[in-house]
Structures are given as C-alpha cells and as structure tokens.
Amino acid sequence: MRERNKEDIPEQEAKLQGQIGETRKIVKRGNL
Incomplete structure (x- = not known):
C-alpha cells in the first residue's frame, strides 16, 4: 500500500x- 501511495502522490x-x-x-512514543 505504501508503494501505491508513493507512486500516486x-x-x-x-x-x-x-x-x-x-x-x-x-x-x-511521548504519549506512551
């Protein structure tokens, strides 16, 4: 899914x- 987003945007x-x-x-991390 990340690859698709990178190509689209x-x-x-x-x-x-x-x-x-x-x-x-x-x-x-800060909240935890």
Missing part, C-alpha cells in the same frame, strides 16, 4: 507525509 507530498509519519511516531 508527488515527491513533495511524499516527503511531507514521511515527516508527519515520523512526528506521529515521536508523539506516540
């Missing part, structure tokens, strides 16, 4: 989503 959006994903991971 532009590189910039992919980068933004990647950053958001990393931030979410950090937030989840």
Whole structure:
C-alpha cells in the first residue's frame, strides 16, 4: 500500500507525509 501511495502522490507530498509519519511516531512514543 505504501508503494501505491508513493507512486500516486508527488515527491513533495511524499516527503511531507514521511515527516508527519515520523512526528506521529515521536508523539506516540511521548504519549506512551
């Protein structure tokens, strides 16, 4: 599914989503 998303969305959006994903991971760790 990740590969499909990467192909569908532009590189910039992919980068933004990647950053958001990393931030979410950090937030989840912080909450835990």
